[in-house]
Amino acid sequence: MPIASRIKPSEYHDSVTLMLVAKALLELPGVQDAAMVMGTPANREIVAGAGLLTPDGAGCGADDLLIAVKAEDDQAASEALTRADALLAERAPRSGQGGTARPKSLSSAIASAPGANLAVISVTGRYAAREARTALEHGLHVLLFSDNVPLEEEVALKALAVKRGLLCMGPDAGTAIINGVALGFANAVPRGAVGLVSASGTGLQGVTCALARAGVGVSQALGTGGRDLSEAVGGTMMLAGLRALQEDPGTRVLVLISKPPAPTAAARVLAQLGSSPKPAVVCFLGADPRPIEAAGATAATNLTQAATAAAALARGNKPEAALGELDAAGATLIPLAGREQAQLAAGQRALRGLFSGGTFCYEAQLILKNLPEPVHSNAPLSKANKLADSNTSVGHTCVDLGEDEFTQGRLHPMIDPALRNRRILQEARDPATAVILLDVVLGYGAHPDPAGAAAEAIAVARTIAEQGGRHIVFIASVCGTEGDPQRLSRQEAVLREAGVIVLPDNASAARLAGLITQALHA
């Protein structure tokens, strides 16, 4: 197989560029292996060890960029090197392309776009509050992706936003849909009458996608950031968003989503519901439904219930009948669980949930909490079940791979599935693993083919398990819509072709996983 190399003398590119171009080379047709490294002696040894070092390549110096490819034939090798040149040039604009000044600060950006009314801010936490404050002081709403913003700064920012009649969505808010425009990790959903405010990003995605599946549209979907309903923040932005939706003529049904709120924050929010006749659905995952019902709202115990109830209300119907049908549909999972359980070997008793969405991980744990043995997690329901090492599963385990410990300095698993794929293989090597449960999240900002990426890992995982005389049950749900770039139906088909049991929502998927696992312990 021919090997070709190119030396770019004294050519420096930033590390992200090098990484992305190297990855792109490996994905080119006909390319078997590729290297793109600085030509230091140590790197030349590694490249030589991989069989990629040509005599030309051996002559490069430490300050030179060494590109080497092994391809099926000379043409593929040559085309790969040409492509590498093009990609490197693309990412480093030369004269005539990038010589004019672009705004590099928020203040100058605001000056250059006077009609803007929303700032999307994603800088490291240390500087995020300052930038958000600048935006608010200039009269812009804010969507603040950044996390690691101190709590007291969040309180101050939201107070400033309320004072100025603005929204401060975040910190740690990654999803919103404003006037039909998806921001951050969000999905293509139809416009309609349901308005949502959520302290959970994937919660918001889950409900908006389920509404879309039901043919019901969204007026606005506002994110508040994960700490909004804490004692300290007091639900400030959920209240502000709720008031805005109560006054919005385009919104006829209200949906609120969060993990369990602090009691005082919940009380404030529920009290606000009474000031509008618009029907409301409240999904405070894991919380007592009684205060919600006492406030006159429909309590949903999971995201699917929230969407089902909201869809019914949007159609002018009472939600009870639709919720009853949803419960009844759950019974169809029992025979399926029995069939799957019968294929498992003795010793296979563990459920391993690998999630890219934190709320899906949490929701799954709620559904699985009555299993005979506890479910461990890096983001557990109870501290007693916290994993000592998030990299290693113990018994039943549900891992939130989107948690900070996995995403510090790395792309989120919704964008880069590599970490989860490695974990799938790790779980497949564990003879105790019976069920692997996955969420697959589509939409803008997400990986272009998350099901395809997962399917590759699943195929390898199956081989690993089969070599050990085992079968693993793969269960997944896809959070997305037909309008998403990845297309919901195509993604579900890819997973089914890989032998995955695909269910329409995370709650059903978790329920099936629980039924199979429960039978193993019976």
Next chain:
Amino acid sequence: MGRRAAASLQEGVTGRLLARFERTCDLVTDLGDVVALAFDPALLGPFIVVVAGDGPDLRGLRDLEGLQGRFAVSGRTLRLGAGGAPALTVNLSRVTTWEPLPDYAYLGAHGAEIASRLPALAQMVSVPANAVFAGDEGWQGAAQRSIAAIARSSRSSGGAALAEGVTALCGLGPGLTPAGDDWLAGWLLGLRVAQAVGGSELASGGSRAEGAGALVLGVSARRTTTLSRAFLACAAAGEADLSWHTLLGALAGRRETGSDHPAVARRGWKSEGWEAADCHERRGLTPPGCYEKCTESALGQAVQAILAHGATSGAAMLAGFVAGCAGGLDPERAS
């Protein structure tokens, strides 16, 4: 600008463009010193000159190949690009000099606090470090072996095993600054911190940190890139970027207060007493609880800022730092 940049950009100095990126460009003087211009004050470091205001995308300046890629300092102005209309001019006459050496005496005085926070730092770093160095790629196996050899030999007087480990790791790995170099830079800083908080000295006299620094300096002269060598030279001297000063401060329980613009970071270090009191007053909580919240958030922020460097540089350097602290720290003397 950092002290090294100030020393390098004397009147009459000339040099060439080494590399340019969106927000920075690297220069090397004809004497071999690296200096970088940066439009982002968060990038302040030993050889960085922070240039005020928004600037052009440096990659898109008039083509600076060949003679056009030369610079000269004259009349306290740096001119990049030959001829009468240089591509970039930077007025150096009003710039203040920033000291890149952390206050190791301060760190030493807060050794117990630093030691108490190292496990939390190690935990924050473990997953991103794993993502860089754990894996089946050829260089990763070589890196893991080298790191293990360095860790094994770091408590002894060093010797051949240490030299072999450093030599194998230097220049190894992907990235503009190879990941192995990033690890070594962090390791050297970690050894300095460990020495400051009471790590044991080499039996033969002199400090482990200085000995390791000299070793890395010597090896890097023949094993890595010009830019990476410059970073390693700073680390060998115990110098660090602003983002690392912030991390060290957070480890010692300090968070910068007052002006939050890093370009006006004060010389000298504040005690964290004011910070804790401020939190206490604003939140009405008892100082211990408030203090913990401030510090945990500050450490997390500092780690996050470093992890944002490059594709893997931040994670690799943090991994080295944790190893350096662990390898150099004598727990009895630190407490």
